[in-house]
Amino acid sequence: MYSKKVAYFSMGSGIYNDLRTYGGGLEILAGDMEKEVMDSKGKYPITFFHILWKKGYTFQRVNEHGEVIDEEPTDNHWEKYLEDTGKKVSVKIFGVDVTVKIWKLKNGPIYYLDTDLEENKGFCNITYHLYGGAWDTPEKERIAQEIVLGVGGIRALQTLELKIDNYHYNDGHPAFAGIELISQRMKYYKKHEENMTEDECFVRAWKHVKARTAFTTHTNVPAGNESHIIDVLMEVGANVDLTYEQMEKIGGNPFNMTVASLRLSSMANGVSRIQVISAKDMWVWVKEAPNIIAITNGVHKGTWQNERVKRAYERSDVEGIYVAHEKCKAELLETITNYTGVHFKQDKILIAFARRATEYKRWTLIFRERAKFEELVQTYGVQLVFAGKAHRHDTAGKQFISEVYYLSKKYPHNIVFLEGYDIALAQQLVAGADIWLNNPRVPLEACGTSGMKAAMNGTLNLSTLDGWWREAAMDGINGWNIGTETIPSMRQDELDAKDLMRTLKYRVLPTYVMKEKWMQMMYASITTANQYTTTRMLEEYYVNLYNYLKG
Ligand SMILES: *Cc1c(COP(=O)(O)O)cnc(C)c1O
Numbered sequence: 124m125y126s127k128k129v130a131y132f133s134m135g136s137g138i139y140n141d142l143r144t145y146g147g148g149l150e151i152l153a154g155d156m157e158k159e160v161m162d163s164k165g166k167y168p169i170t171f172f173h174i175l176w177k178k179g180y181t182f183q184r185v186n187e188h189g190e191v192i193d194e195e196p197t198d199n200h201w202e203k204y205l206e207d208t209g210k211k212v213s214v215k216i217f218g219v220d221v222t223v224k225i226w227k228l229k230n231g232p233i234y235y236l237d238t239d240l241e242e243n244k245g246f247c248n249i250t251y252h253l254y255g256g257a258w259d260t261p262e263k264e265r266i267a268q269e270i271v272l273g274v275g276g277i278r279a280l281q282t283l284e285l286k287i288d289n290y291h292y293n294d295g296h297p298a299f300a301g302i303e304l305i306s307q308r309m310k311y312y313k314k315h316e317e318n319m320t321e322d323e324c325f326v327r328a329w330k331h332v333k334a335r336t337a338f339t340t341h342t343n344v345p346a347g348n349e350s351h352i353i354d355v356l357m358e359v360g361a362n363v364d365l366t367y368e369q370m371e372k373i374g375g376n377p378f379n380m381t382v383a384s385l386r387l388s389s390m391a392n393g394v395s396r397i398q399v400i401s402a403k404d405m406w407v408w409v410k411e412a413p414n415i416i417a418i419t420n421g422v423h424k425g426t427w428q429n430e431r432v433k434r435a436y437e438r439s440d441v442e443g444i445y446v447a448h449e450k451c452k453a454e455l456l457e458t459i460t461n462y463t464g465v466h467f468k469q470d471k472i473l474i475a476f477a478r479r480a481t482e483y484k485r486w487t488l489i490f491r492e493r494a495k496f497e498e499l500v501q502t503y504g505v506q507l508v509f510a511g512k513a514h515r516h517d518t519a520g521k522q523f524i525s526e527v528y529y530l531s532k533k534y535p536h537n538i539v540f541l542e543g544y545d546i547a548l549a550q551q552l553v554a555g556a557d558i559w560l561n562n563p564r565v566p567l568e569a570c571g572t573s574g575m576k577a578a579m580n581g582t583l584n585l586s587t588l589d590g591w592w593r594e595a596a597m598d599g600i601n602g603w604n605i606g607t608e609t610i611p612s613m614r615q616d617e618l619d620a621k622d623l624m625r626t627l628k629y630r631v632l633p634t635y636v637m638k639e640k641w642m643q644m645m646y647a648s649i650t651t652a653n654q655y656t657t658t659r660m661l662e663e664y665y666v667n668l669y670n671y672l673k674g
Contacts, residue, residue, distance in 0.1 A: 125665050127674070129169045130287045131156070132276050132297030134268070135253050136173050136233070140546040143179030143199040144235070146253050147479050148572055149341060151546070153293055155423035159657035161231045162425065167661050170285055172276040174268060175201060175226055175235035176253040182543050183512045189528040191513065191521040193256070204228055205235060212278035215360045216267050221246045223275040225283065234283070236275045256515055266351060266359040273299030274363060288674035291337045292388070295349060295380030299361050301387035302373070304332040306363040325369055334673040338388035340381055340415065341569045343401040344483060350377040385412040390668045392418040394570040397593045401566050416667060419591055420570045421660035427576040429554040436649050441642045444581050448554070448645065451580065455555025459508060463539045471504040472635050475556035477544055479520070480513035483567040486523035489560070490530060491620035495628070500537045503632050507537060510544040510552060549573065554580040558631065561586040562623060564615060565608060578602070579652035581645030585631060587619065591655060601647040603630055
């Protein structure tokens with residue numbers, strides 16, 4: 124039982140499939156953590172703050188021309204899970220008072236902030252769409268959302284009279300929580316310490332807040348590190364009552380949300396060892412940034428490990444694991460048929476590629492050596508299932524989905540794309556596929572937690588040495604590595620594609636027909652995954668992060 128009470132801020136969380144307050148990995152991580160906190164029955168006293176996304180995250184459909192169409196999910200059943208706390212707070216957006224209603228998850232310490240109230244007129248829709256879609260000024264929409272989360276979140280925990288010692292930001296989005304805390308602390312000093320100058324108040328308040336805050340940085344892709352011109356931030360109201368100069372000291376100008384979060388924290392972590400190496404490089408110039416330590420993400424076993432696989436593993440029943448997996452595969456094949464009408468074969472290898480559609484993840488790498496790919500299809504009957512979404516404005520990402528859609532028409536018995544990647548679909552994919560393929564351009568993947576979910580079901584990882592796999596991989600024992608790294612980056616895609624083809628043909632496919640060997644690898648994979656759970660991650664958060672915070 125730990126004594127420190129932590130408030131964890133995250134744009135959303137993926138806790139239940141039809142509580143659609145999640146997009147991808149960032150939110151699923153928060154959701155898995157929440158489930159672990161609830162399982163632990165008070166061992167980890169963490170309270171969570173999110174936005175209640177009334178229209179969820181985009182559900183993407185591919186039309187008959189292969190175009191990716193953004194739609195609203197039709198099954199966002201938040202009413203089922205949340206109760207009204209009866210409490211509200213107010214934040215200023217464009218100088219207008221916006222009311223934020225506070226909801227609570229019925230069975231856990233998780234609070235959701237909501238502006239969808241009649242009195243808010245033009246601002247009801249701030250909390251409609253995770254990652255935007257309601258305003259024709261997406262940047263201002265995002266800032267408004269982050270004010271609701273950060274500033275609104277701090278005011279919410281105070282209105283709820285929660286006793287909080289420390290604050291933790293999941294990525295840079297909640298950074299304005301730190302601005303609000305500094306603003307409050309400055310008011311306190313001004314009231315109680317008569318001789319302090321404005322500047323002394325600011326410096327001391329900042330120090331005070333920093334000593335109590337931890338930050339998790341996720342992405343090493345520059346576009347993932349949001350920044351805004353300070354004038355725009357101040358127009359929307361993110362500075363609360365801090366001055367232009369004070370904002371600039373915290374986040375620079377443009378004000379970078381990651382830089383600000385680093386400067387507002389005294390402990391920070393990255394989500395895998397290799398990502399920490401890049402993050403340190405990327406932020407080395409940031410003065411007043413804490414050291415960034417590695418706490419590799421984990422996943423919630425109870426959510427992601429199939430029950431039958433779990434029981435067989437606990438009996439050390441290697442054959443039983445295989446049987447359990449075949450059952451999961453049969454279920455997945457049925458789902459594939461329901462979604463697409465395509466009948467995949469149980470006795471042919473099934474490779475899953477399910478992840479966000481964005482440039483560095485290279486959705487189409489496996490098709491790059493086309494003749495070799497055709498050989499795999501013709502000779503071995505290789506089957507591929509794709510799933511995943513692109514962010515609304517990521518045209519390159521959407522292009523990947525379109526390409527896969529066209530290829531699924533060209534190879535109708537071997538390639539399918541499944542729309543609406545979500546928790547429920549992920550559960551089936553990670554347990555039912557034979558191979559979990561991941562081929563990001565090293566070192567751009569942050570962690571890749573879906574690979575852990577696959578691993579704990581005996582679905583073997585085939586991946587470039589990036590994210591968590593770089594520390595978990597035992598090539599040929601619990602999965603396979605692909606790609607070489609000592610190469611000029613111009614040829615990275617070409618060489619990685621060639622190695623992927625070689626590895627499939629000469630290592631993966633021959634093993635697939637050696638049932639004994641395959642079963643041993645499944646067992647090793649599940650054993651490896653034992654270390655990649657939220658049980659371990661939360662323990663590390665307390666021991667290696669929160670433990671060093673004041674308060
Ligand atoms: C686990 C999960 C993710 C994150 O996994 P990555 O390996 O980072 O892509 C994203 N979406 C869903 C639905 C998930 O279950």
